[in-house]
Amino acid sequence: MELDNAQSQQKLSPKFFFVSLFILVWLITTVTSLLNLIFGLLDKKFPDILNATYSYGYNTYEFTAIRGALATLIVIFPIFLIVSYFWTKLVAGQLGRIDLTIKKWMLYLIVFLASIAITIDLITLVRYFVEGEITTRFILKVVTTLVVALLVGLYYLSELRGEKGKRFVQIASLVTASLIVVAAIVAGFMTIGSPAKQRLLRFDERRIQDLQSIQGQIVTYWQQKEVLPKSLDDLKDPLVGYSIPPDPEFESGKQYEYSVKGDLTFELCATFALPMPKGWLEYSKGGIEPMPLDYYEGRDGVVSSYPYPGPFGTNESWDHDTGRACFERTIDTDIFQPFSKTQ
Template sequence: MASASPELEQFVRDALMRGHDREQVRQALLAAGWSAEQIRGVLDGWAEVDFALPVPRPRASLSAREAFLYLVLFSTLYFFAWNLGSLLFALLEHALPDPADAQWQVARLTGSIRWSISALVIAFPVFAFLARHLAYDVARNPIKRLSPVRRWLTYLTLFVAASVLIGDLTTLVFNLLGGELSLRFVLKVAVVAAIAGTVFGHYLRDLRREEVADGGHAGSGRGVLWATGVATVLAVAAGVWTMDSPMQQRQLRLDEARIGDLQTLESAIAAWRGEHDALPPDMDALAAQPGVNLPRRDPAGGADYRYRRIDDSHYELCADFATDSGQRRARWRLPQAGQWAHPAGSHCFRRSAGDKD
């Protein structure tokens, strides 16, 4: 409801008390230059009941509970929209690789997908629950549609969505004029436009329902929520299918820890050789040095690391690995592991006394 001046409210009250009907009051105010929205807002504040005096309708007021619910609702909306876009971007980058992508960008994809899925699994149910709860509350008490905090946050959301759409289209035109369009870029622009456009359209329709006496098309909100839920489930399913399973990720982290331990052993062997001008005879001698604490045991409780001296300048470091380093790196287009590439199972790395990765 548009804000009205005290003079306008007092005039409407006095006119209704003197028995003038609403249409007469409306025409008089229109002739005086008041806007139709201002007039409607003030007239709607009085109930159309048969009584000697004008009967005021309940007016929207701000409560701490209502402010809390709407703040959580719109916060989860922003959090959800950001992470849905992030997940779709990561899936596009994985499905449509660009040779110009830096290695750090490729390496972060699996972590980005995992975080986005985690955020969506939590944020969307919270948002959907609050959206339905508040919609039912407004349906039972239509005056709450005029809640100040609801209107302020709705207009703020419209502003953010409109800004994103303008920036998105500007970026599209800029790249189009520069001849730098690619399929992946166009799809990313479409993702941003779809998310921001859906948010903008939904909340703009929600505001326009206030102009309809019966509250407008209440079912459209449920339809948007269901469609968003389906899109979210599909995006999460695609992300889960793309990334490694939780067990695989644990095995990868354990293999990375094993490589780190072997690199520590390699450094200790190099230090021994620098001090003694020879390779250590065995692991026990290497670990017996004062102040030295070497990793000798497998982090998952498997077979201990093994060291074998081959000759005066060559040795082997062995460990049991859970994964094949080449398969995952090829899948995610990561650089190969170099001297530390390994298959699944037991593997030994042959080193010379001068090697240092």
């Protein structure tokens, strides 16, 4: 009997070991994702104008970090809460000596890693502040970091010290953390929009790309024949494999429109689902650094109305509201000369 008791006190429970491992991994993932999400939202709310360009149009990569943090929190945080519940039940039961050692090591490791992570974040934030980081954004990031560190520290230090009132401290910390996570997720969706809105924005992005393609083909047609096409059907060329791109919602009756306004002037029209997004976009948050002014013979590729679709995305020349929008273009013969004159 004494031998059995001694063996039970020395036992290592695989269940407790792996649950503890899950707690450690999910906690680090949750804290990292939460801070990344809040920092990303603060960067969008308070952009650094010195490190940004005023962007027009939908940018696929603009909210990449926020989307990743949102997806991680939505999936991982509920799992973390469930695993934490089972871990608490296991801790409340009878643990062997090895299990108690694992528990202490895990708690100390959590506090240690949290301290390291928070210290690195604070050092990084202070460095950004010294470089001229916007004061409001800097203060909010520091407050967020300290609050998260405080909640993690209170929860696990109370368990480590075995305080009598630890249950109240843990529940209060967990409820507060849950409210912060939910608020951050809601703010994230309010910033990037619902999945349905994202789909509509991508439809509009496709329309702009199609109009850019059609515009470029019209310019090429004029350079070849020195006359504007009478209709979009004139642009079809099986030899080069060009066909008119359809509106992404052509099945509902939407289509692109083209009309000739003069010898060198034409108009392209489309029906858009939403207004064109616009605002300051930081280079490090998915933005594109402006190219030199001489990139296209002295034309700035970011802000000019270059007729062909390229790596720079859209610009103010394609700005539109919800509904039908038309874009009038006039070919500059000094820039786009007929091919017969250049050969």
